[in-house]
Amino acid sequence: MKSKIIIPLLLALACGITTAATPPPKQPADPQRAFNYAKKPDDMLQEQARRIFGQARQVLAAHPPSATPGAERQLALFALDALLHDPRLDQGPAFTAFMADLARRVAATLAGPRPAAPLRVIRFYNHGFILQTPSVTLAIDIVRGGKNVISGDKEDPFIKEELMRPIVERCDALFVSHPHNDHADLRVARLFLDAGKPVVAPPGLWENIAPRLVRPRAADATAPADFTLALPALARPLAVRAYPGHQGKVPNNLYAITTPEGQTILHSGDQTGGGDDLPWLLKIHEQQRIDVFLPQCWMARLPLVVEGVRPALVLPGHENEMGHSIDHRESWWQTVLRVQKLPAPVILTAWGEHVDIP
Numbered sequence: 330m331k332s333k334i335i336i337p338l339l340l341a342l343a344c345g346i347t348t349a350a351t352p353p354p355k356q357p358a359d360p361q362r363a364f365n366y367a368k369k370p371d372d373m374l375q376e377q378a379r380r381i382f383g384q385a386r387q388v389l390a391a392h393p394p395s396a397t398p399g400a401e402r403q404l405a406l407f408a409l410d411a412l413l414h415d416p417r418l419d420q421g422p423a424f425t426a427f428m429a430d431l432a433r434r435v436a437a438t439l440a441g442p443r444p445a446a447p448l449r450v451i452r453f454y455n456h457g458f459i460l461q462t463p464s465v466t467l468a469i470d471i472v473r474g475g476k477n478v479i480s481g482d483k484e485d486p487f488i489k490e491e492l493m494r495p496i497v498e499r500c501d502a503l504f505v506s507h508p509h510n511d512h513a514d515l516r517v518a519r520l521f522l523d524a525g526k527p528v529v530a531p532p533g534l535w536e537n538i539a540p541r542l543v544r545p546r547a548a549d550a551t552a553p554a555d556f557t558l559a560l561p562a563l564a565r566p567l568a569v570r571a572y573p574g575h576q577g578k579v580p581n582n583l584y585a586i587t588t589p590e591g592q593t594i595l596h597s598g599d600q601t602g603g604g605d606d607l608p609w610l611l612k613i614h615e616q617q618r619i620d621v622f623l624p625q626c627w628m629a630r631l632p633l634v635v636e637g638v639r640p641a642l643v644l645p646g647h648e649n650e651m652g653h654s655i656d657h658r659e660s661w662w663q664t665v666l667r668v669q670k671l672p673a674p675v676i677l678t679a680w681g682e683h684v685d686i687p
């Protein structure tokens with residue numbers, strides 16, 4: 330019997346195998362555990378939001394802005410509405426990553442080739458737009474979003490300032506419609522000013538840096554102000570008209586910018602669709618031709634105002650202003666309903682998208 334034990338032992342020693350007890354092999358990793366969020370509801374919501382944000386982006390990329398959007402595109406916009414109206418996600422990591430991605434995408438668009446079309450309208454957060462033409466790039470109401478960016482005092486922005494730099498570097502001027510936090514961002518304005526680029530501002534905004542601003546219109550103005558901006562990119566100064574609008578009693582400039590390529594774009598700011606301004610709003614078409622109108626989506630009497638402006642195309646903005654409570658964030662699905670009877674073609678855009686206009 331002894332030789333039966335000794336021989337395998339000798340063989341084992343000859344092969345360099347020790348007889349010490351070896352640990353049992355590890356269980357193979359369970360891939361299902363990565364999808365298990367039991368007792369971690371916040372983590373589950375963040376991961377779910379991250380995936381739906383990403384999926385919506387993919388669907389929107391496959392179904393770009395159109396005056397006749399299909400069901401896929403509309404569902405992607407409505408999915409964003411759902412995420413952006415869930416306060417549990419406000420300023421969480423999924424939302425913050427989505428906003429950083431927005432800034433990077435817009436910077437990448439601006440860093441790419443200039444449009445072959447005479448006008449590209451790039452949608453930024455809230456009611457921010459960037460007009461890019463073969464010769465010039467103009468920003469209107471671009472902000473980082475979040476708390477107190479208008480003053481910078483105890484601010485808590487959604488987008489980091491570093492992510493705005495490559496955007497501002499590609500823009501030639503900034504237009505600000507009115508002195509509200511979701512339209513006016515002091516650090517963004519300073520990035521323009523420090524680079525020697527003009528910032529056009531409404532009455533009452535940033536009195537502390539007033540000498541550095543272009544103010545085309547007085548608070549009590551009742552007539553439009555025509556002015557020009559000399560920009561290094563342009564051989565001839567840019568022609569702009571500031572209409573003397575209001576949001577309630579707050580002066581709100583509606584800028585009608587005529588590009589060197591010959592198109593005129595009107596941005597509404599947060600113009601109230603009524604009050605004392607309504608009579609002249611209804612006659613804008615008599616004053617000048619508007620090719621593209623960028624109204625805020627929740628403007629009262631929007632169909633009537635669009636009739637007064639008579640643009641060739643309407644691109645609404647201001648959906649999902651995250652500084653508002655959810656009852657006034659204004660969803661894309663609400664815009665779909667509001668623009669049903671507008672007397673002009675309408676293209677809805679998500680943040681970071683652009684439309685080339687022939």
Ligand SMILES: [Zn+2]
Nearest residue numbers: 509511512599
């Ligand atoms: Zn606003």
